[in-house]
Amino acid sequence: SHDERTFVMAKPDAVQRGLIGEIVSRIEGKGLKLVAGKFMRIDEELAHEHYGEHEGKPFFDGLVEFITSGPVFAMVWEGDDATRQVRRLMGATDARDAQPGTIRGDLGNDLGHNLIHGSDHEDEGANEREIDLFFDDEELLDWDRDASTWVYE
Ligand code: DAT
Ligand code: MG
Numbered sequence: 001s002h003d004e005r006t007f008v009m010a011k012p013d014a015v016q017r018g019l020i021g022e023i024v025s026r027i028e029g030k031g032l033k034l035v036a037g038k039f040m041r042i043d044e045e046l047a048h049e050h051y052g053e054h055e056g057k058p059f060f061d062g063l064v065e066f067i068t069s070g071p072v073f074a075m076v077w078e079g080d081d082a083t084r085q086v087r088r089l090m091g092a093t094d095a096r097d098a099q100p101g102t103i104r105g106d107l108g109n110d111l112g113h114n115l116i117h118g119s120d121h122e123d124e125g126a127n128e129r130e131i132d133l134f135f136d137d138e139e140l141l142d143w144d145r146d147a148s149t150w151v152y153e
Helices: 012-016 020-030 044-050 060-067 082-090 103-107 126-134
Strands: 004-010 033-040 072-079 116-118
Touching: 004 020, 004 082, 004 126, 012 020, 012 060, 012 072, 020 033, 020 072, 020 082, 020 103, 044 060, 044 126, 072 082, 082 103, 082 116, 082 126
Parallel strands: none
Antiparallel strands: 004 072, 004 116, 033 072
16 A cells, blocks of 8 residues: 655754755655645753663753754655655665765764754654644645656556
């Protein structure tokens, strides 16, 4: 099915560096369908919920500080295997190790400042949880994109 949804966000460093369009463009170009987008600030509470799995780790406070430091562009993308496909486009967590051709590999130079978040495809249900955390149901648009018949056989 082509209707898997995943949560993606251009982090504050991507927004500050003017890379929102580049990030959207790469995911759009891959053939995924945009279902929601929101330019917003993450407050302390949302940051703790979103990154709850990392609470207690040495980098947690810095991570929360970074993600709340400026606006982010939150998105929901849909497509076949969308969660894993976005992770492939993103590249490895540490942008210094990410392969060229990936968003982090081409545009990033740091572990923390790694430009983009995408739901973890190895964490069952993380995509739906994160979509629910950031978006109300009515913010997710139900629409047909004519190009879909040319993306998937
Ligand atoms: P990802 O963003 O690839 O899903 P993650 O969920 O393991 O990676 O970690 C969330 C973010 O936390 C990651 O994008 C950057 C930061 N981070 C992860 N490990 C770190 C570490 N060892 N030191 C500093 N920051 C780290
Ligand atoms: Mg993660």
